[in-house]
Amino acid sequence: MRIRLTPEQESSLQVYVEGGRFASVEAAARQxxxxxxxxxxxxxDDLAWAKPLVDEAREAVARGEVVTLEDHRAHIAKLLSTLEK
Incomplete structure (x- = not known):
């Protein structure tokens, strides 16, 4: 299959090629x-794939398997303090 770019499209892509962002106009077009x-x-996407993950998370919350934002921040601060030493 051949696709024809407008001169403006090809010129725009060429700028990216010359800037090193793409190896060629064709590579840029493919990407x-x-x-x-x-x-x-x-x-x-109807996000049906996410339903089991959401259900699992809701069940974990119902079991009390949660961490408050404050506890999370304290944990991260503690980890960071060990890295700073």
Whole structure:
């Protein structure tokens, strides 16, 4: 399959190639198409895959398996203090 870019698109991509961001205009186009496809997939994702994870988290909360924000911050502060020594 061949895709024709507009002169403006090709010029814009060439700037990124010259700046070292992409190896070639073709590589840039492929990567940008991949990103666009991921965004389309994200728009149509119904998040059904997340339901078991949410259910598991709710069950953990119901069992009292939680950490308060204050306890978490204290734990992180303690860890950081050991790194500073």
């Amino acid at each position: 940008l198409i991949d990103v666009g496809l991921m965004e389309l997939d994200a728009e149509t």
